Amino acid sequence: MKLRTVRRISQVFFFSLFLFFVIVSDLRYLKGYPISLFLELDPLVAFATAITTHTIYKGLLWSLLLLIPTILLGRIFCNWICPYGILHHFIGWLMGKGRAEEKVRIESNRYRSIYQIKYIILIGMIVAALFGSLQIGLLDPICLFHRSMTTAILPTLNLIFPSSFYVRQNYFVAGWVVGFLLFLMVGMNVVIPRFFCRVLCPLGAFLGTISSAALWRIERNPTKCVDCDLCLKNCEGASDPHTQLRKSECFVCFNCIEDCPEDAISFKFVPPLQHEITTPAVPGRRALLGSMLGFAFFGFGRASGAQERDYDKKVIRPPGSVEEKDFLERCIKCDQCIRVCPTNVLQPAFLQAGLEGIWTPILNNKIGYCELNCTLCGQACPTGAIQRITIEEKTGVGKFAEQGPVRLGTAFYDHGRCLPWSMETPCVVCEEVCPVSPKAIFSREVTITKRDGTDITLRRPYVDPALCIGCGICEHECPVTDEAAIRVTAVGETRSHDRRLLMDGGVTSAVRELEQRKR
Amino acid sequence: MSTTPDNGENQGQEPENGIGRREFILRAGAAGALVAGSIIAGRKLWQPNHFIPGFEDQKGLQLPPYTFGASKLLPTMAIAHGPDHEKTVGAAIGALGGMSRFIEKGDIVMIKPNVAFDRPPALAATTHPDALRAVANLVFAAGAAKIIIADNPINSPTGCFLKSGLRQVANELNLDLLYPETNSFAPLQLTGEVLKNWTFFHEPFKKATKVIGLAPCKDHNLCHSSMTMKNWYGLLGGRRNQFHQHIHSIVSDFALMMKPTLVILDGMNVLMKNGPTGGRLSDVKPMGTIVAGTDMVAVDSYGYTHLLERDIAELTYIHKAHDRGLGNKNWKEAHYKEVQA
Secondary structure: OOHHHHHHHHHHHHHHHHHHHHHHOOOOOOOOOOOOHHHHHOHHHHHHHHHHHOOOOHHHHHHHHHHHHHHHHOOHHHHHOOHHHHHHHHHHHHHOHHHOOHHHHHHHOOOOHHHHHHHHHHHHHHHHHHOOOOOHHHOOHHHHHHHHHHHHHHHHHHHHOOOOOOOOOOOOOOHHHHHHHHHHHHHHHHOOOOHHHHHHOHHHHHHHHHHHHOOEEEEEOOOOOOOOOHHHOOOOOOOOOOOOEEOOOOOOOOHHHHHOOOOOEEEEEOOOHHHEEOOOOOOHHHHHHHHHHHHHHHHHHHHOOOOOOOOOOOOOOOOOEOOHHHHHHHOOOOOHHHHHOOOOOEEEOOOOOOHHHOOOEEEOOOOOOOOOOOOHHHHHOOOOOEOOOOHHHHHOOHHHOOOOOOOOOEEEEOHHHOHHHHOOOOOOHHHHHOOOOOOOEEEEEEEEEOOOOOEEEEEEEEEOOOOOOOOOHHHHHOOOOOOOOEEEEOOOOOOOOOOOOOOOOOOOHHHHHHHHHHO | OOOOOOOOOOOOOOOOOOOOHHHHHHHHHHHHHHHHHHHHHHHHHOOOOOOOOOOOOOOOEOOOOOOOOOOOOOOOEEEEEOOOHHHHHHHHHHHOOOHHHOOOOOOEEEEEEOOOOOOOHHHOOOOOHHHHHHHHHHHHHOOOOEEEEEOOOOOOHHHHHHHOOHHHHHHHHOOEEEOOOHHHEEEEEOOOOOOOEEEEEOHHHHOOOEEEEEEEEEEEOOOEEEOOOHHHHHHEOOOHHHHHHHHHHHHHHHHHHOOOOEEEEEEEEEEOOOOOOOOOHHHEEEEEEEEEEOOHHHHHHHHHHHHOOOOHHHOHHHHHHHHOOOOOOOHHHOOEEEEEO
């Protein structure tokens, strides 16, 4: 079998596997599939979170596995495994220069100096990470592709084929931005083949740097070579196989070997160093510029106060999320939590969570609500931004009764919009759906004289802040649908001591009952 | 030296700087057809009258009754007491004359559980999987070809069916579980007190020939209780959160909307307080009772007084349904039978 055929089988396999994991990340199908596999294999995720948190969370240790083929063979991940790279390879063939004349193709695959940009991006992201701002997810191909599938592609396909991916249509408020960015990245293949992989990909830059040490590489035999440049015809990485090989750029696609009419190119074990450019070509001053950019990103983002006193009331984080600063050290914006969320409440933030929080998950209670007996987001999170808490820990029962439930925020009434409070109309849907027991929403019966002189007995709802967990189902089910008469805001969230509302939980019915239970 | 004729020179009769007759006809014809087509299409698509948005005529489907011929000999309501779910269900159905009285061979039976919330069975906020298993087994034993279960829950459908344990029973017994998908709904027409035209979960009823309501017995914060009548709430879609403004009228409208073959009220474990969601085992009281019958008003009125142990006078929707002739709230007037499992 030709090497090219083997590679294509690998590409189809890994691309399908990625899609499979994306599609089965649904409560109907989930049964212990390793849905985070690609993210856990991604060494940039492990490396960058290790910088920010000084730990490697659970399954991220698997990424060590990917270092082995990289150190032996080079950036084989980019052209054999990476689903996003495979997408670009395929689109480049379908729409780009893949079908152009030989000369055009050869010219389009010569190395260009803009291919350094990815290293500068990587340096910037690592510097930002050193300061505690994890931004690799913006461009890491696995995070980016998963995010695009979750928030743009699947919901769009589901519009055309209703109930194909969801029981009820899912909506993502900022999904269109993610979608058009995907469009842009994919479309750039028409201008420069593998544009994203060659120019932007920080994971490619990371693997490229590691592959400087690779033991095998593409080697040209200069005595056999007739300088026809045909090896460039299908060169995916633009790694100059026709001269000194740029080792860190080579995707190990093996096309050059098969395209060479003279059999001058082979894959060789420790070939001579003078035939290669071993390390990435990044001039020092540009590297410095990259690191300054990374620092600026962190500095400008943090100085906005979006994580401090100006935190947004609508930045309500999923249950089990770590405190906001730690969250920004861990969240890779892969949006896997958003994919598994059964109520569609989780949304990728655009600018609500500040510059640093772009594409991180927040709750939108207009679209969904947090299901009480559900911790899927934490189960799916590969980096522990949302900790893998149990239902008992979330709801504060059993051993955890003393510390109480995990709260996401607190619900507040807007009396001017509430039917029983200001419109002489019965309602209390909010009380009905409140999932905690005893209910955090309670109502008091009042008899009022209506405008027309008749009496009506109404129940007017109240929130008990000691019991409210901020799940948002009251807001979601409120019949005042454009801006609910009860709304959850982030204050009161248990993940942050600074953002709590009640000093001691409050002397309320709930606390009294807790005491009774203990006796 | 080309083999194809060169335009202008080799076209015979055509003048050098003009076009031939044939080409003129073709081009003029195309232009004419475009004009004619535009006029016809414009005329066809023309909307000469305006309408007032939101006040269009609404039309919807009518739901047929799923009742069956009455019997003078057999009771219309059965109350069974016992410790075991399956046996007590069996005793109640047995007292009514057996499932074969209601289900014929080849029937496609829609069983409507209440799966409104994402709760484990022990919290009694949803239809218990043992109850569904017992009823489904009886229905299959009576010769039904297929059983459909469906509900449009308040919480996320996938989570509700999973955690209530009903998905497990559906897999076990090979029941058709229908989720409330985007295209599962169609408008329903009704002459209810409040309910006139509403989005209805129609998919299960496209094939069903019999309908059984299988409801847990629950406290409800607004309308006091949720039993077999309130169970049909789960067949509606749309803006259900408006129902609460006229909750008693709406619940009594359900008795008009649905004429089921049979309703079964599961009072084995009753959610006594903090309903309809519950949440703690202390909200639940074991009552060891199954009530089955053909009149949901009678069944619910027994449930309210004997299972929730409350005063029927406050349960407005029962009186409304009774006064509208949709059932008999005085269950003792029914031909009933009380048995021990």
